[in-house]
Amino acid sequence: MTTEQRIGQVANYVDERTGAAAWMKKNLQKVFPDHWSFLLGEVALYSFVILLLSGTYLTFWFDPSAREVIYEGSYAPLEGVQMSAAYASTLHISFEVRGGLLMRQIHHWAALIFMASIVAHLMRVFFTGAFRKPREGNWIIGIGLLTLGIVEGFLGYSLPDDLLSGTGIRIAEAIIQAIPVVGSYLSYFAFGGAFPGEAFIPRIYIVHVLLLPGAFLALITAHLMMVWYQKHTQFPGPGRTEKNVVGYPLMPVYMAKAGGFFFIVFGVTAFISAVASINPIWLYGPYTPGQVTAGSQPDWYMGWLDGLVRMAPPLETYFFGYTISWNILIPGLIVPGILFTGMALYPFIESWITGDKREHHLLDRPRNAPNRTALGAMSITFMLVALINGGNDLIATNFDLSINQIMWGTRIGIIVLPPLAFIITKRLCLSLQRADRELVLHGRETGRLLRLPHGEFVEVHEPISPEKAYLLTSHEQAPALALPDVDGRGVKRSGALRNKLRSRMSVAHSEAVPKVSADDLKEIEHH
Amino acid sequence: MSNEIEAIKDPGLPAHIHRKADHDPVAAKRAERQVAILFGISSLGTVLLIASFFIPEDIFIFVPVMGSQNAHQLGLGLGMAISLFFIGMGAIHWAKTLMPDQEVIAYRHELRSEDVDRKEFVVAVKDGVEASGIGRRSVIKRSLGAALGLSALSPILLLRDLGPLPGNDLKETSWKAGTYLVTDPGDRRIRASDLEVGAVAQVLPESDDPEHRKLNDIAKDAVLLIRLRPEEFNLDAERLSWTHEGIIAFSKICSHMGCAVALYEQQTKHLLCPCHQSTFDVTRAAKVIFGPAARPLPQLNISVDGEGFLIARTPFSEPVGPSFWGRISS
Numbered sequence: 001m002t003t004e005q006r007i008g009q010v011a012n013y014v015d016e017r018t019g020a021a022a023w024m025k026k027n028l029q030k031v032f033p034d035h036w037s038f039l040l041g042e043v044a045l046y047s048f049v050i051l052l053l054s055g056t057y058l059t060f061w062f063d064p065s066a067r068e069v070i071y072e073g074s075y076a077p078l079e080g081v082q083m084s085a086a087y088a089s090t091l092h093i094s095f096e097v098r099g100g101l102l103m104r105q106i107h108h109w110a111a112l113i114f115m116a117s118i119v120a121h122l123m124r125v126f127f128t129g130a131f132r133k134p135r136e137g138n139w140i141i142g143i144g145l146l147t148l149g150i151v152e153g154f155l156g157y158s159l160p161d162d163l164l165s166g167t168g169i170r171i172a173e174a175i176i177q178a179i180p181v182v183g184s185y186l187s188y189f190a191f192g193g194a195f196p197g198e199a200f201i202p203r204i205y206i207v208h209v210l211l212l213p214g215a216f217l218a219l220i221t222a223h224l225m226m227v228w229y230q231k232h233t234q235f236p237g238p239g240r241t242e243k244n245v246v247g248y249p250l251m252p253v254y255m256a257k258a259g260g261f262f263f264i265v266f267g268v269t270a271f272i273s274a275v276a277s278i279n280p281i282w283l284y285g286p287y288t289p290g291q292v293t294a295g296s297q298p299d300w301y302m303g304w305l306d307g308l309v310r311m312a313p314p315l316e317t318y319f320f321g322y323t324i325s326w327n328i329l330i331p332g333l334i335v336p337g338i339l340f341t342g343m344a345l346y347p348f349i350e351s352w353i354t355g356d357k358r359e360h361h362l363l364d365r366p367r368n369a370p371n372r373t374a375l376g377a378m379s380i381t382f383m384l385v386a387l388i389n390g391g392n393d394l395i396a397t398n399f400d401l402s403i404n405q406i407m408w409g410t411r412i413g414i415i416v417l418p419p420l421a422f423i424i425t426k427r428l429c430l431s432l433q434r435a436d437r438e439l440v441l442h443g444r445e446t447g448r449l450l451r452l453p454h455g456e457f458v459e460v461h462e463p464i465s466p467e468k469a470y471l472l473t474s475h476e477q478a479p480a481l482a483l484p485d486v487d488g489r490g491v492k493r494s495g496a497l498r499n500k501l502r503s504r505m506s507v508a509h510s511e512a513v514p515k516v517s518a519d520d521l522k523e524i525e526h527h
Numbered sequence: 528m529s530n531e532i533e534a535i536k537d538p539g540l541p542a543h544i545h546r547k548a549d550h551d552p553v554a555a556k557r558a559e560r561q562v563a564i565l566f567g568i569s570s571l572g573t574v575l576l577i578a579s580f581f582i583p584e585d586i587f588i589f590v591p592v593m594g595s596q597n598a599h600q601l602g603l604g605l606g607m608a609i610s611l612f613f614i615g616m617g618a619i620h621w622a623k624t625l626m627p628d629q630e631v632i633a634y635r636h637e638l639r640s641e642d643v644d645r646k647e648f649v650v651a652v653k654d655g656v657e658a659s660g661i662g663r664r665s666v667i668k669r670s671l672g673a674a675l676g677l678s679a680l681s682p683i684l685l686l687r688d689l690g691p692l693p694g695n696d697l698k699e700t701s702w703k704a705g706t707y708l709v710t711d712p713g714d715r716r717i718r719a720s721d722l723e724v725g726a727v728a729q730v731l732p733e734s735d736d737p738e739h740r741k742l743n744d745i746a747k748d749a750v751l752l753i754r755l756r757p758e759e760f761n762l763d764a765e766r767l768s769w770t771h772e773g774i775i776a777f778s779k780i781c782s783h784m785g786c787a788v789a790l791y792e793q794q795t796k797h798l799l800c801p802c803h804q805s806t807f808d809v810t811r812a813a814k815v816i817f818g819p820a821a822r823p824l825p826q827l828n829i830s831v832d833g834e835g836f837l838i839a840r841t842p843f844s845e846p847v848g849p850s851f852w853g854r855i856s857s
Contacts, residue, residue: 031633068739098580102604134638167786170746171802174784174849184697184851189689194696194743195785199689231635239540245633246540253626260618267612274604275593289746290711290729290779292787294801309784309819310803316821321856327819328784328849361635393804403804404817440535466538473535518533 032254033234033247037124042258043117045224046265047110048216054107055209061097063089064159064205066198075282083161083286086201090160090281105273111153112278113269115301118146126346126376128363130233132356136347138226141219143344148212148219150301155208157279157299161201164279166287167296170195171309178328196289236362236474238467245361295393304383307390308335311411339379353505355481367436368475370429371509377425378418385414426511433513436472439464440516441524473515481506540630548624558624565617572609579603698846698854700732700747702827707733708752708776708837716836719772722754727791729779732839747847749779749787750827752837753809755796761810769828771837776827777813778847781805783820785849798824822850 015021032038065085071078073088074095093100122142125131131139154172158165173195176187192199231245240246248254284293298306308331315326342349350372351357366373388395389410396403443461450458464472483503487493547554579602586598640648661668707716708730714737722728730750734740757773769775777798781788786802791809797816798807805820807813813824825847830840846854 029633031631034630095584098584098599099603101600102607105604167802170785177849177851179852181852184693184853187851188691188693188696189686192690194693195746196742230638231633238538239632241537243635245635246630247633248628249631253622253628256618256622256626260615260622263611263615263618265615267608267610267615270604270611271608274601274608287742289742289785290731290749290787292789292801294790296786296802306803312819314805314815314819314821316850318855322852323850323854324852325821325850327821331819359638393801407804407818466536467541470535470537474537516535518535521535 027228028249028251030228030250031231031245031247032250033232033245035235037128038232039261040117040121040124042261043265044114044121045220046262047114047117047269048220049262050110050266050269051107051114052213054103054110055213057103058093058100058107059209061089061093061100062086062159064202066161066196066201078282078285081286084201086159086161087281087286090162094282102270102273105276105278106269108157108278109273109276110269111156112299112301113265115149115153115299118142118149119301122146123376123380127366127373128233128235129360129369129372130363131347132360133347133351134230134359135226135233136351138223138230139347140344141223141226143340145216145219145223147340148215152208152212152216153299154302155204155212159201159205159208160279160281161287162281163284163287163291164281164293164296166196166289167292168298168302169200170289171306175328175332178325178332180322180324180329196287231361233361233363236365236471238470240362242359242361295397297391297394300387303390304386305332305336305390307386307388307392307410308332310392311386311389311407311414313411343379350509353481353502353509354478355506356478364475367429367432368512370426370433370511373429374422374426378422381421382414382418385410385417389414430511430513433515437513437516440469440472441520469516469521473517475515477512477515478510480510540632543629546624546628555625558620562617562621562625565613565620569610569613569617572606572611572613574606576603576606576610579606697848697851700843700847701734701744702732702748702750702839702842704839704841705832706839707832708750708829708839709733709737711749717752718835719754719774719831719837720835722752722774724754724756724773725793726754727793728752730776730837746785747780750776751779751788751791751798752776753791753796753798755809759796759810762812766812766826769826769840771829771831774829774837775809775812776829776839777807777809777824778827778843779824780848781820782815782822782824782847783818783849788824 011021063085067085068082069085069088071081071083071088071091073091075091078091090104093104095101125139125142154168158169158172173187173191176190177183179186187195190200190203191197192203232247234240234245234247248257285291297303309328312327312331315330317324317326364372366376389406392403392406392410395401395406443463446460446462448460450460452458481503483499483506485492485496485499493499548558549555579599582599582602584597584599587595588598588601590596590601656662709716709732711729711731714731714734716733717728717730728751730752731740731745732748734744752774753776754772754774757770759773760767760770760775762770777788779787779789781800781802783800783803783805786800788798788800788805788807790799790801791797792799796809798809798813799805800807800818800820803819805818806816807820807824808816812826815821815823825843825845827843828840829837832838
């Protein structure tokens with residue numbers, strides 16, 4: 001029997017029981033556009049699979065218990081030390097299980113790569129405007145995944161119960177405790193009593209290995225089904241329109257590429273884990289609340305939060321004998337809450353500003369949406385300043401600065417630098433638009449100089465290809481919304497303030513260097 | 528409006544350029560060999576992985592740049608990396624050189640349903656609601672709403688036993704009047720003379736069962752002793768009376784977020800919390816001089832007993848550790 005016949009038999013067996021052939025036929029031919037930046041989300045997906053695999057492996061030996069044990073393993077420096085079973089079993093995985101340390105490092109590195117690729121993917125989606133209608137829902141799912149990822153990562157590195165992670169839990173407990181009115185109650189419920197107690201490790205274990213991975217699976221499935229159903233966005237270019245998708249068919253090209261890419265991501269993660277140590281918990285020792293490691297750092301995706309907490313002014317209010325810790329609430333809950341809510345709502349805010357309710361499948365080049373790009377740069381700057389302050393102690397020791405200098409630098413920087421980044425980015429985008437316009441009108445600079453008969457030197461310009469000219473001019477330049485203060489009869493419209501705000505923002509959003517039209521080109525030819 | 532101006536025309540998809548392997552059988556054969564070699568390297572990686580599994584775990588080898596490395600760990604990791612990475616490389620090389628690379632065009636369908644479908648959907652929903660009678664039978668609607676709302680209480684109730692209520696727990700520590708200060712580690716009572724000027728020590732309240740101290744207790748009881756020259760203090764009379772021969776005691780649990788305030792700078796007499804860099808001035812009763820902490824570290828009132836051992840004269844006069852809503856309420 002040939003291979004073809006055998007495949008035919010299997011296909012027949014399945015189809016007679018499911019009727020899948022019709023659906024499969026269509027979807028095996030599904031077209032996916034190609035661009036390197038579309039791989040970022042794939043990296044996140046594959047890291048998630050790696051996390052499931054390596055995490056399951058770790059559960060075979062990890063003992064999520066705060067029960068006190070005396071260490072008797074092969075790591076001599078901790079011989080006879082009192083510690084939790086969680087910490088002891090993590091040492092066991094690291095030193096006695098062959099391949100255990102490798103798997104631990106793969107799990108931790110994959111988590112960092114997971115978060116990094118989510119953030120990179122989010123930036124790609126944001127800066128290209130891929131979140132616009134009809135993909136707002138998928139954007140929100142993405143924000144959900146990012147948020148869950150931060151929580152899941154934090155719980156994950158808290159599990160080994162080493163001195164560093166215990167300190168992290170202590171800080172999380174202080175944030176819970178700072179919530180007005182119910183804080184101390186919530187903390188006692190979460191920890192089963194006073195900090196640290198013995199309930200927390202087993203509790204966060206089940207959240208880490210069951211509850212959140214389940215939520216991840218559900219959200220990722222929904223995320224991918226939406227991409228599948230709505231079809232992927234594509235970058236603008238010749239032959240690409242809002243009505244088509246140009247790319248490679250799923251079977252075989254995309255399958256081979258995406259499948260191969262999974263192995264590459266896994267291979268690279270394994271390589272990093274083979275050569276680069278991460279979270280060497282045996283150096284920190286077991287957790288005890290009376291001690292701390294110098295230079296306590298969370299993982300990078302929590303670093304911005306820690307940086308905000310570090311730079312917060314020492315503010316507490318007392319009234320009627322009650323305490324509100326603004327120094328914890330503002331950086332720990334209020335600012336992150338505003339940031340993530342704003343991020344989730346952005347698609348709706350932008351569509352409100354532009355009044356654009358149409359579907360968009362062609363991506364924006366970031367320069368062609370200067371306001372959005374500038375807003376993105378502003379947010380990234382804010383996060384970076386916070387992140388830098390999250391590592392202020394390391395920066396201070398490595399660059400011979402004082403903590404005070406860095407702290408004051410970032411306290412001022414977090415207010416001054418983001419708006420500055422906004423202005424600079426917006427100007428840069430407009431300049432790039434201007435450069436595009438030049439390129440279409442006058443062609444490419446060839447670097448060849450020509451001396452004219454009267455002695456003047458000029459540079460020879462070469463016209464660009466029609467494809468390139470189309471790419472640089474195919475974007476839409478929508479005018480600002482016209483929102484008059486008064487209606488047709490001269491009566492002031494209701495919601496005047498809202499209208500004014502919307503109108504202002506719309507003007508800012510539509511600011512652009514006029515793109516070249518065919519008429520402009522004709523005019524130039526006549527010269 | 529912008530659409531009055533004629534836009535530059537779409538020249539359409541650029542012409543497809545064939546690869547060498549598409550028409551040259553020799554090139555195609557070469558690409559095939561390359562793919563097979565990549566898969567072959569992957570197999571070698573797996574062999575390395577298997578071999579490394581049996582390397583004893585105490586053998587270290589010198590690798591340039593990386594220094595001394597555990598051969599077992601490195602071999603396992605590199606073997607796994609090679610075995611996985613080159614499967615991926617092979618598959619992608621295969622796709623790029625031998626599978627069709629002609630871009631194809633598919634068309635999007637509008638996501639919006641046909642108007643007829645939308646109308647029929649609305650009718651179906653309306654009919655369904657109508658048939659159920661929920662609009663008309665308001666008693667059912669209200670009682671259902673009440674039932675659902677009430678049933679949401681049960682998970683809240685059932686989660687009640689997640690933990691006890693805090694009560695006064697957060698405000699109390701093991702320090703009582705007369706509790707001996709003992710070293711941590713060691714659990715030995717301390718005389719003033721054990722501590723030299725400029726020295727710092729971590730102490731705990733004496734316990735009946737020092738072998739099995741609870742972390743919950745340490746989280747509130749940890750205290751730092753610092754000995755200065757008495758004239759270096761800048762304290763009011765009351766706080767000065769809480770010290771003993773230049774020895775001053777503070778809660779080691781940060782008043783900001785509860786980390787251990789472990790860094791003492793002898794020169795400046797500052798205590799620094801490594802978590803968020805709150806800095807406390809020891810000479811001024813741990814006044815916050817930098818960072819996000821809003822309150823000084825609570826000071827423990829200490830003295831000595833008849834034999835000269837350090838004791839707590841009173842419990843802490845305020846709750847230790849991070850703030851909470853009812854911290855200063857009675």
